[in-house]
Amino acid sequence: MYLLSIPKMYMARNLQRRFLLFLSIIILLSFLFGQTPRTYKSIPAMRQDPTSCPMMISEETITPLQNTKHLLVSAYMDQRVKGLDLRIIGIFRRDSIQPLHCSFCCAGWLSKTSPTTILQHADNFGFPFVTTDVMCQIPTNCNATHVTLLTEPDRLKATNNTWLPISNKKTDENKEKKLEFEFTVCISNLFGDYNNVLQYAQTLEMYRLLGVDRVVIYHTSCGPDLDRLLQSYSQEGFVEMVPWPIDKHLNPSHGWLFSKHGGDVHYFGQLTTLNDCIYRSMELSRYVLLNDIDEIIMPYQHNDLKSLTNMLEQTHPNTGIFLIENHIYPKKPFNQSKIGPLPQWNGVPGFNILQHIYREEPDRSIYHPYKILLQPRAAEQTSVHEVLKMFGNAFKVPPDVCRIIHSPISMPREVPMEQLHMDTRLWDFKDMLLPNVSNVLRRAGLIT
Numbered sequence: 381m382y383l384l385s386i387p388k389m390y391m392a393r394n395l396q397r398r399f400l401l402f403l404s405i406i407i408l409l410s411f412l413f414g415q416t417p418r419t420y421k422s423i424p425a426m427r428q429d430p431t432s433c434p435m436m437i438s439e440e441t442i443t444p445l446q447n448t449k450h451l452l453v454s455a456y457m458d459q460r461v462k463g464l465d466l467r468i469i470g471i472f473r474r475d476s477i478q479p480l481h482c483s484f485c486c487a488g489w490l491s492k493t494s495p496t497t498i499l500q501h502a503d504n505f506g507f508p509f510v511t512t513d514v515m516c517q518i519p520t521n522c523n524a525t526h527v528t529l530l531t532e533p534d535r536l537k538a539t540n541n542t543w544l545p546i547s548n549k550k551t552d553e554n555k556e557k558k559l560e561f562e563f564t565v566c567i568s569n570l571f572g573d574y575n576n577v578l579q580y581a582q583t584l585e586m587y588r589l590l591g592v593d594r595v596v597i598y599h600t601s602c603g604p605d606l607d608r609l610l611q612s613y614s615q616e617g618f619v620e621m622v623p624w625p626i627d628k629h630l631n632p633s634h635g636w637l638f639s640k641h642g643g644d645v646h647y648f649g650q651l652t653t654l655n656d657c658i659y660r661s662m663e664l665s666r667y668v669l670l671n672d673i674d675e676i677i678m679p680y681q682h683n684d685l686k687s688l689t690n691m692l693e694q695t696h697p698n699t700g701i702f703l704i705e706n707h708i709y710p711k712k713p714f715n716q717s718k719i720g721p722l723p724q725w726n727g728v729p730g731f732n733i734l735q736h737i738y739r740e741e742p743d744r745s746i747y748h749p750y751k752i753l754l755q756p757r758a759a760e761q762t763s764v765h766e767v768l769k770m771f772g773n774a775f776k777v778p779p780d781v782c783r784i785i786h787s788p789i790s791m792p793r794e795v796p797m798e799q800l801h802m803d804t805r806l807w808d809f810k811d812m813l814l815p816n817v818s819n820v821l822r823r824a825g826l827i828t
Contacts, residue, residue, distance in 0.1 A: 433485040433538070433539060435541075437545060438543065441624060444629065446541055448476070448478070449476050450470055450471065450473060450477075450512075451470055454656050455527050455544040456469070456548045457549050461515065463517060464497065464517055465516065465524075466515065466518060466546065468482075468514040468516075468527065468529065469512075470512050470513075471511060471645060473508055479495070479496070480530065481494065481532065482496055482514075483527070483529075483535050484522050484527050486519070486521075491524075492519060494516050494518075496515060497516070499513040499514075499515065499761075501513070501655075502761075502768050506637065507638045507644060507646050508638075509644050511655055513761065514529060524546055528543045528544065529541075548662055560664050561593045561666070562665070562667065562685075563590075563592040563668075564592070564593075564664070564669070565592050565595045565671070566654060566668055566670050567595060567673050568597075568650050569626075569647065569648040569650050570598065571627075572600075573601070573602070575605050575606045577609050578725060580606060580609060581820050582817055584618070585816045587676065589813060591685045592669070594664075596619075596657050597620070598622045598653040598657070599622065599623060600632075600648060608826065612820065612824040626648050627648075630643075630649075631643050633647060633648070634648075651762075651763060651764065654762055654764065667754065667756075668756050669751075670752040670754070674788050675706070676784065678782065678783060679781070681780070688781070688782060689753070696773070698772050699772060699773040700758025700771070701755075701772070702775055703750035703766070704750055704752070704784050705748065705784065706748065706784045707740065707741075707742060707785065708740045708788065709739050710788070710795060711735060712738045712797065712800065725821060727827070734813075736785075738803070739803040740799065750765050751784050752766075753777075757771070759771075785805065
């Protein structure tokens, strides 16, 4: 009896071990495949179906938008308009604007598409193409680094598109940020065989004396001597050259009015470059000046722009747009020996703006243009002579405080001397201006 009971005892123990092993396996499977704890449920939908992005990143300043007649220029984070996060600046053909959809690259993952708000700028001067803002909202939990536009809400097609990098990642006005520059001058557009080296050098050096520390030039083409000068300025870091091959994509107009000058877009896309320069400077510069190279925004009661803007901020709070009246200074003959010594740079192309000392009084009974000095975050859309959409107020600065010294190459009409006023404000700076101009011309190899 005792011997027969031993196998039964081993069989019972073996069954017990198998049962415990089976029970352990059941518990382990339940742990592995059971319900996920609630704390891990809220995973963004885009990570459930990850798609790598972007495939092609644009390195150009003008990028054609697939399946459209439109051109894209740049993308900027902009949360000043409620419910919208991103502004894409482009040049759109007015008669073929269709619904578009934004697709974002979220730090390596492709988001679902979001609808856009398309805003044509009010000024187009009759041209077929107009500066246009495309606004979109960034999806939740998306750390957006790049964006592209689609003509239909199919995000898988976005992988074949060209993507724009997103700039100005932080635009929260409540967060203090030390700006790199005090004053930026935006000059648009340089095209053709323009080779007025002497005026360019004098104007840039005059701005440097007034406190400007950055000049942005949208460059399509220019003459060989001016190109040498600008390359020298660019290497120094004072001038930022933005390539602007608008003539490779459109037939740009050499004038401002379609009915008179023809073409696809106003004055080589000037309106688009001015707007892009504002956003390009928004996180970099305290103030931006929008004007042409033959114009100098000149303070008359202060010796630099910082003193001027400090005064304007104190006397006009909640104002970030300052309009400066244009005054034309045509070239007229004068007796140089009586007025004082003026520089002579023989052989340098262009003309000497220090000889433009006669001012034409503007006719204020008709439309009279202004140019713009602004805080970038105060502007949403701008034209050449006025800001189209703004945050806060605008103020027209009296000409005895600040005016534009405009020295054009040619005049549409001859003005009698008795209607002109002598103004030698530029001469107040000539002792510093003359050697500075000579130095930059020498550095560029234009004089010896």
